[in-house]
Amino acid sequence: MTVSLAHAALAFLWAIGCSGSAWSQPSAATIDLPAQASAPAAQRPSDAPVHQAQVEARILWTPRVVHGGDGRPHLAYELRITSFQDEDDPLKLVRVAVFSDRGKSPLTMVEGAGIGALLSQQAPEGESRDGVAIATGRSKTLFFWLTLPPGPLPSSLRHQLVFRTSKGKTEQADNVDTAILAAPPIRIGPPLRGGRWLAVEGPSNHRSHHWGGLVAVDGKLTIPQRFAIDWFGLDDGNHSVRGTHDALVSTVDADWVGYGHDVLAVADGVVVDARDGIPNGRPMAPQETPDDITARTLYGNFVVLEIAPNTYAHYAHLQSASVAVKVGQKVRRGAVLGHLGQTGAAGAPHLHFHVSDRPTFEQSEGLPYQIDAFVLLGRATLEDTFDPATPVDLTESHARPRRAELPLDGSVVTFP
Numbered sequence: 001m002t003v004s005l006a007h008a009a010l011a012f013l014w015a016i017g018c019s020g021s022a023w024s025q026p027s028a029a030t031i032d033l034p035a036q037a038s039a040p041a042a043q044r045p046s047d048a049p050v051h052q053a054q055v056e057a058r059i060l061w062t063p064r065v066v067h068g069g070d071g072r073p074h075l076a077y078e079l080r081i082t083s084f085q086d087e088d089d090p091l092k093l094v095r096v097a098v099f100s101d102r103g104k105s106p107l108t109m110v111e112g113a114g115i116g117a118l119l120s121q122q123a124p125e126g127e128s129r130d131g132v133a134i135a136t137g138r139s140k141t142l143f144f145w146l147t148l149p150p151g152p153l154p155s156s157l158r159h160q161l162v163f164r165t166s167k168g169k170t171e172q173a174d175n176v177d178t179a180i181l182a183a184p185p186i187r188i189g190p191p192l193r194g195g196r197w198l199a200v201e202g203p204s205n206h207r208s209h210h211w212g213g214l215v216a217v218d219g220k221l222t223i224p225q226r227f228a229i230d231w232f233g234l235d236d237g238n239h240s241v242r243g244t245h246d247a248l249v250s251t252v253d254a255d256w257v258g259y260g261h262d263v264l265a266v267a268d269g270v271v272v273d274a275r276d277g278i279p280n281g282r283p284m285a286p287q288e289t290p291d292d293i294t295a296r297t298l299y300g301n302f303v304v305l306e307i308a309p310n311t312y313a314h315y316a317h318l319q320s321a322s323v324a325v326k327v328g329q330k331v332r333r334g335a336v337l338g339h340l341g342q343t344g345a346a347g348a349p350h351l352h353f354h355v356s357d358r359p360t361f362e363q364s365e366g367l368p369y370q371i372d373a374f375v376l377l378g379r380a381t382l383e384d385t386f387d388p389a390t391p392v393d394l395t396e397s398h399a400r401p402r403r404a405e406l407p408l409d410g411s412v413v414t415f416p
Helices: 005-015
Strands: 050-052 055-059 073-083 091-100 108-111 132-134 139-147 156-165 170-179 186-188 194-200 215-217 220-222 229-234 262-264 269-275 301-308 311-318 336-339 351-356 369-379 400-405 411-415
Touching (some): 055 156, 073 132, 091 139, 186 301, 311 336
Antiparallel strands (some): 091 132, 091 156, 194 229, 194 411, 229 351, 269 301, 311 351, 369 400, 369 411
16 A cells, blocks of 8 residues: 555544444553462552542443453453542542452552553553542543453452542542352354454453443443454455555445455344445545434444343444344344445444343443354454555464354454
8 A cells, every 4th residue: 555554544443433433542452450369468558547538439330251262261341430539639549459259369459550551541641650540520430351360260359449649648448349240151153254354442452442432321321332343354364455555545345355244143033123224335434423322323234133131232334235134033043134334333344243231222231242163363453454465464373263252352263
């Protein structure tokens, strides 16, 4: 390409996706909190008396263990902290310790600048070197991708929060706890077949427009796309675009490798919502911010399947005139629902897929899932796949069959 790939990638990443993409620019970074079985118990930052911090701290959604494509068990959840401190002595969160069940040594401890890395957007440089300030009456949400140690899985988590006030006092909130749901995530089949597919803005990346996109509708705050993936097709050379182009904006849908591929039912189910007739978009066209955040303002042509009680599979951005099912229709796993396209809030052809607890986008919570079988070929970034003239070398590039796992952000996979 004659256009700078860095500039093209930045513009493209600003454009793609569903809810939140208009205002939440994604970051390539994510924080993976490794379990630290031998970590020391949390200590106070000073010998000053510890007072109760005037905060509300709550887990937004009860987590469930999911096994990732890295073969390890993870918990993905959010901790939202609201300060009710006196305005003349505001708080700064300086340490977070996470314990399992009644354990005395933390699974992980994060302090100082590490706390800023748990936010969905990067703080201005230098602002969070020693913690994260929370102004009185304001909230901060911490995103945890917690990798669990080998051995029995915990049934609950407990958080200890340590704050320092602007006047140098130490304040603390203990026993901020949450249960862990015992039932395993739903197992599903692949949403696509064969090929090479790149998981973009996927699970484990809390700075994606998916997980990082909190949605507030009618007084309820939810994260519908907590485990969502934007699936982009790749050719055998791991490129997402065919041919030579002056810029990505000069491509057409058919230049994108995934365009037109069959989109499959991941389980037996019933079609509870669907739409067709929205015209195909143009790659890299400017995206408008919708007035309301719903499936009909975001998804373009779409299908929503009920695949279990209170469990719904969402497929978005389908090709115009390709939706092959109707509301009320029963489908079998592997049935073709439509074709991968670019409609709705999508900057280029891809399949948006996620599972949630409601058939609507708004007021739904994203649920974890595990795909029965796939082959993990390696890892890549979307920016690396744009230029067919530049070789794409996958990292961690040795084919590994995976079973009952969730592909993570940046995974390149093929399906049976």
